[in-house]
Amino acid sequence: MADEKKKKLPPKAQAYQALQDKKEEKRPIVKNCMMAFLVGGTICFIGQIIMTFYIHFFPFTEQTAGNPTTATLIFLTMLATGFGYYDRLGQFAGAGSAVPVTGFGNAVISAAIEHRTEGYIIGVGTNMFKVAGPVIVYGVFSAFIVALIKTILTQWGGM
Amino acid sequence: MNMTFFQKFFLFFSLAIVCAGCGTDETMESQSSLDINPLSAKPSLFDQSPSNMAKESLMEYEEITGIKAVNSDKEMIIAVQIKHMKRFFMAKHRKAWQKEMEKQFPGWKVELSTDRKIYLELDKLEEKINKDTLSKDELKKEMKHIIKLSKEQT
Amino acid sequence: MLQGKQTWIFQNHPVIISTGTVGGPYEAEGKIRKSFDILHDDLWLQQESFEKAQQVMLEEAAQIAIKKSPIQKEQVEFFISGDLINQITPTTFAARTIGVPYFGLFSACATSMESLALAAAIINADGANYILSGVASHNSATEKQFRYPTEYGGQKPPTAQWTVTGAGCALVAKTGTGPVITSATIGKVVDMGMKDPFNMGGAMAPAAVDTIETHLKERGVDHTYYDLIITGDLARVGHEISKELLHKRGIDIPEEKYVDCGIEIYQEDQQVLAGGSGTACSAVVTYGHFLKQMEEGKLSRILVVATGSLQSPLSVNQGDSIPCIAHAVSIEAGSDVT
Amino acid sequence: MIFFWAFVVGGIICVIGQLMFDVFKLSPAHTLTILVVFGAILDGLGLYEPLIDFAGAGATVPITSFGNALVHGALQEADKHGIIGVVTGMFEVTSAGISAAIIFGVIGSLLFKPKG
Numbered sequence: 001m002a003d004e005k006k007k008k009l010p011p012k013a014q015a016y017q018a019l020q021d022k023k024e025e026k027r028p029i030v031k032n033c034m035m036a037f038l039v040g041g042t043i044c045f046i047g048q049i050i051m052t053f054y055i056h057f058f059p060f061t062e063q064t065a066g067n068p069t070t071a072t073l074i075f076l077t078m079l080a081t082g083f084g085y086y087d088r089l090g091q092f093a094g095a096g097s098a099v100p101v102t103g104f105g106n107a108v109i110s111a112a113i114e115h116r117t118e119g120y121i122i123g124v125g126t127n128m129f130k131v132a133g134p135v136i137v138y139g140v141f142s143a144f145i146v147a148l149i150k151t152i153l154t155q156w157g158g159m
Numbered sequence: 160m161n162m163t164f165f166q167k168f169f170l171f172f173s174l175a176i177v178c179a180g181c182g183t184d185e186t187m188e189s190q191s192s193l194d195i196n197p198l199s200a201k202p203s204l205f206d207q208s209p210s211n212m213a214k215e216s217l218m219e220y221e222e223i224t225g226i227k228a229v230n231s232d233k234e235m236i237i238a239v240q241i242k243h244m245k246r247f248f249m250a251k252h253r254k255a256w257q258k259e260m261e262k263q264f265p266g267w268k269v270e271l272s273t274d275r276k277i278y279l280e281l282d283k284l285e286e287k288i289n290k291d292t293l294s295k296d297e298l299k300k301e302m303k304h305i306i307k308l309s310k311e312q313t
Numbered sequence: 314m315l316q317g318k319q320t321w322i323f324q325n326h327p328v329i330i331s332t333g334t335v336g337g338p339y340e341a342e343g344k345i346r347k348s349f350d351i352l353h354d355d356l357w358l359q360q361e362s363f364e365k366a367q368q369v370m371l372e373e374a375a376q377i378a379i380k381k382s383p384i385q386k387e388q389v390e391f392f393i394s395g396d397l398i399n400q401i402t403p404t405t406f407a408a409r410t411i412g413v414p415y416f417g418l419f420s421a422c423a424t425s426m427e428s429l430a431l432a433a434a435i436i437n438a439d440g441a442n443y444i445l446s447g448v449a450s451h452n453s454a455t456e457k458q459f460r461y462p463t464e465y466g467g468q469k470p471p472t473a474q475w476t477v478t479g480a481g482c483a484l485v486a487k488t489g490t491g492p493v494i495t496s497a498t499i500g501k502v503v504d505m506g507m508k509d510p511f512n513m514g515g516a517m518a519p520a521a522v523d524t525i526e527t528h529l530k531e532r533g534v535d536h537t538y539y540d541l542i543i544t545g546d547l548a549r550v551g552h553e554i555s556k557e558l559l560h561k562r563g564i565d566i567p568e569e570k571y572v573d574c575g576i577e578i579y580q581e582d583q584q585v586l587a588g589g590s591g592t593a594c595s596a597v598v599t600y601g602h603f604l605k606q607m608e609e610g611k612l613s614r615i616l617v618v619a620t621g622s623l624q625s626p627l628s629v630n631q632g633d634s635i636p637c638i639a640h641a642v643s644i645e646a647g648s649d650v651t
Numbered sequence: 652m653i654f655f656w657a658f659v660v661g662g663i664i665c666v667i668g669q670l671m672f673d674v675f676k677l678s679p680a681h682t683l684t685i686l687v688v689f690g691a692i693l694d695g696l697g698l699y700e701p702l703i704d705f706a707g708a709g710a711t712v713p714i715t716s717f718g719n720a721l722v723h724g725a726l727q728e729a730d731k732h733g734i735i736g737v738v739t740g741m742f743e744v745t746s747a748g749i750s751a752a753i754i755f756g757v758i759g760s761l762l763f764k765p766k767g
Contacts (some may be wrong), residue, residue, distance in 0.1 A: 017489065020507065039665070131461060136741040144738065463767050
């Protein structure tokens with residue numbers, strides 16, 4: 001796919017990009033994946049601790065404990081983001097800190113904090129979902145499609 | 160600084176994984192013995208022998224590691240814990256067992272749950288029954304509460 | 314004045330009579346921290362926003378440059394400057410404070426040398442006696458403008474660069490003592506179809522090489538004429554590539570005579586990935602570090618090639634490649650020229 | 652046991668995300684969006700709930716569970732109210748993540764300044 005695009009470039013640019021690719025510092029994929037696994041796993045581990053805590057000491061079942069767990073994790077993310085730790089964690093954890101719901105929280109909270117200088121309505125209000133917006137938009141849209149297909153199959157197809 | 164921090168982090172988590180691994184083995188062992196206590200008969204309460212019967216028939220399944228069950232006159236709640244590796248198919252098992260229990264106790268309202276919370280609640284309730292600190296009404300109320308809990312979605 | 318197609322030779326010898334450099338907290342831990350006039354330990358500079366902090370740094374750098382010179386602020390005829398933020402507003406607000414007729418420029422990180430070249434050209438043509446040229450950039454303001462919110466935990470690849478927080482100003486005069494601006498080469502936009510905004514060094518290297526080659530050819534000198542050829546902010550990735558490209562074109566500059574401001578500014582262990590970047594990068598390193606060395610007699614002829622990647626977040630999102638530019642200015646010790 | 656699997660499954664989902672970052676050079680926004688869509692599809696196929704049963708927070712904490720929860724809410728509502736429920740039930744289950752992010756986002760912006 002990328003090669004096809006490159007073919008449209010003038011030969012000089014193609015030659016340069018080939019050279020560039022050779023010289024470019026490669027991403028340390030193995031180390032990155034290892035860190036993502038450890039950090040991501042740890043965040044989920046902490047999530048499980050919180051979840052178990054809610055199951056044991058509050059009237060939540062395994063089914064319902066997920067929501068308060070998410071909220072708690074996002075609260076912790078707010079603190080980590082506000083005190084300036086989450087972006088540093090992100091630099092070495094990569095997807096490990098971006099993929100858990102804390103990463104979603106961080107995207108929303110960091111944008112909110114960042115744009116407070118533009119005021120609370122325009123700055124915070126409109127920019128809050130600047131980074132995390134696509135997750136909601138395409139999450140909802142794809143869920144709609146999936147649920148629609150499934151409903152049609154089970155309700156009418158199953159009839 | 161980067162490297163040392165990375166190393167420290169790595170060391171810490173390697174340890175954490177090892178610890179988690181060790182913890183796993185222990186729980187595996189403890190799970191191999193079934194967690195079932197038959198309820199003693201209390202003249203002041205409903206007869207708990209249907210619950211004991213349910214426990215005995217569910218004991219046959221090797222997936223199950225623990226069963227708690229309590230009943231009133233026409234209602235029964237059962238909570239089971241199953242082997243961790245079988246949790247993938249937990250929903251399927253739950254449905255099958257629910258059906259089986261309904262068959263075994265026709266005319267009863269049977270509620271079978273695999274939820275840890277329900278299991279913990281029933282455990283507490285069983286203890287109270289064994290200590291004979293409950294009245295019939297209180298037991299009914301407690302059971303109603305647990306059923307409500309198990310019906311909650313999300 | 315024009316020699317060849319892109320090069321100006323300044324026969325009237327415009328002089329840099331003074332400079333002012335300001336750095337942020339991260340620069341205060343860097344390799345050349347001793348050459349800054351002011352170092353701030355607060356990224357906000359007690360301002361309400363990062364953009365205002367950038368404005369204040371530029372104002373400070375201008376003030377220092379004027380204070381170190383024998384002239385008064387009222388004698389400055391023009392102020393030439395630019396930055397990276399939306400419609401270069403921080404610079405404009407600084408120009409409002411300075412209160413001098415103002416040219417606003419945008420050539421991304423090449424703005425530093427563009428403003429110096431224009432200042433020299435105007436003075437050389439008797440268009441002014443004193444011109445203040447300078448640039449500023451702020452790490453957090455630039456991150457917010459071009460990438461993600463500063464607190465967002467996105468992982469940057471090793472090719473990414475760290476925008477310098479700082480400002481550098483040079484006061485250029487018709488007469489006076491100081492290093493002389495002898496020539497300048499205005500670069501063409503070079504686009505090799507690179508699209509990764511996290512690898513600007515790789516995108517900008519061809520532009521730098523193009524300008525260096527043109528400059529040497531049009532000025533009719535060999536690279537040995539210069540004690541040092543300094544690229545703006547190619548950083549580790551781009552600098553390596555530019556060496557290779559220069560080698561292919563038959564220009565073999567020895568390792569120690571070809572440096573990059575983005576590499577010079579920070580320590581090895583500072584986490585800046587490939588190195589520094591930003592409008593202020595070439596300005597603070599040149600005006601602070603290298604001109605000081607020239608003053609001490611360690612250098613007598615340098616060529617500064619500031620490089621700029623001219624993308625905007627909009628153009629990147631629309632799938633356009635990154636157009637790049639490089640402007641070169643040669644600075645020679647005053648005693649050598651006259 | 653559940654703690655161990657939460658760690659492993661959560662970690663693996665993050666590694667998938669990391670590979671999307673590094674091998675396919677996708678931006679975080681693209682990666683997370685794809686993962687959410689992936690979660691929605693998995694739930695449509697009835698595979699995500701067993702994963703939650705098995706790994707607990709290892710499956711509910713990664714962003715994939717967001718897609719799963721959206722589909723789940725839609726299906727639950729569709730069960731009760733027919734096809735209209737697909738639209739109305741969407742946020743029934745997921746509200747916690749979004750509302751917590753909004754609430755703590757606003758509180759965060761009141762309390763904190765970016766550190767840079």
